[in-house]
Amino acid sequence: MQAIHSAPANNATAILQQDILSSEIATRKFLSTFTVKKFDTYFHIAMHMTAEETLKLHVANIKTLTEEQFRHFFSHFDQLSFKKGQAIISEGDLVSYEYFVLDGCLKSFYINDEVKMFILQFAMPGWWASDYNALYSGNRATINVDCVTNAAVLRISNTAREALCNEIPEVAYFFRWRTNKGYAAAQKKMLSFMNKDAKHRYEELMEQYPALYNMVPKHLIAAYLGVSRETLSRLYHS
């Protein structure tokens, strides 16, 4: 029986590897379980927090909101579930929402003319995903977002977010901070790309997200690293 790598400890919404009593399930407003099949063994992975608790914890890491402010903030989100492989944003769409991942894994990616896929980002629990260019400018989407695994997300519309930012400066700060983090991450990935060879990028990724190794097919990891699947295969078999 092979262990699944656990999520990094610093992840506020770390996925817990244990079964849950059904009575406990019943007490939760939100609870998503999905199963990972691995060598004929099923692992039940469950979140022990409601969506509200998860988002609250996430926001609290960045900015303190009053109980009232948070409740108002939270009331602008919808909760959705998606199946593995389901598309959330497709090239050419008008984009009105951004998505906060509660559970599972999304990917944002681009498909070029030769139908080759490039993954910009995996979105794990506690991360946000959208086509931010399309969302902000009103242009049609140029990148896609879909589900690598079954996923539970919260979504908020662009207009709701803008309204909230105008009402509550703390919320405005939160989103400014969040976008800034995204920018910094994009820059870091850029440097890693210019600077390091595929092997180093692979090791970097596995260090940051050991869970990915078992969670997503290798050809997706290759598409994230910007190498062919063959090269990736050779990388970790040597």
Add this chain to the structure above:
Amino acid sequence: MQAIHSAPANNATAILQQDILSSEIATRKFLSTFTVKKFDTYFHIAMHMTAEETLKLHVANIKTLTEEQFRHFFSHFDQLSFKKGQAIISEGDLVSYEYFVLDGCLKSFYINDEVKMFILQFAMPGWWASDYNALYSGNRATINVDCVTNAAVLRISNTAREALCNEIPEVAYFFRWRTNKGYAAAQKKMLSFMNKDAKHRYEELMEQYPALYNMVPKHLIAAYLGVSRETLSRLYHS
């Protein structure tokens, strides 16, 4: 006599190629002139707008501020001039400011262990530059910003910006928008990197910033494109 490529027409702060009467100079609160030496000929490049006018135009493209709001906003900026080659942010610094380019060209870059330089961004008039990760998180700078040419900039401190964002939702919107644009640009550069070979990236850059060809040494362009200067040289001699 060789012409200098002019800045793209959609650039709100396009550099004008003409001399200015000294009487006209005297009437301006801000006027920077610098000279580009090229085949023994000097071109005088001057901006016909004050710093205030330049920033106002820039902001107006994104969000309308009242006259009063803008004056308050502008009062939080300092104007500075730098010489070609001067450092603005160095690795290890604590970063408290971000910079709006009025005139000239900055670069933000990273130096790796083998003392190889990677340019993340050229900042032309109308663009912003800083180490945003360091600025926002309070960490020490990991990237550098310096002057490719003599430059005139406006700078605003992190605390002043935060205060303004809390006071004026329109200003908060402006900065949210701006960071978002930066993020989208970083993502676009990333895709261009994963997707296209050096030749295409070079052509893309020259299309977007024809002025760069004469403005900055080729090895800097190479460092931006992520290729060796030898490869870049071979690219446009074939």
Add this chain to the structure above:
DNA sequence: GCAATTGCGTGACCTACATCACATTTAAAA
């Protein structure tokens, strides 16, 4: 003006990674 530095071009050679081709293993569908 001359010296010193920095920038640029070009050949020879090397390497990381892509591509194609095919076998095999694993998971999904029926």
Add this chain to the structure above:
DNA sequence: TTTTAAATGTGATGTAGGTCACGCAATTGC
């Protein structure tokens, strides 16, 4: 369970672009 499709491993071979080495041109400093 059987069938089909998707994911993975591995060899052979091609190529974009790196590195080293050198010479010349253009700027900068004194």
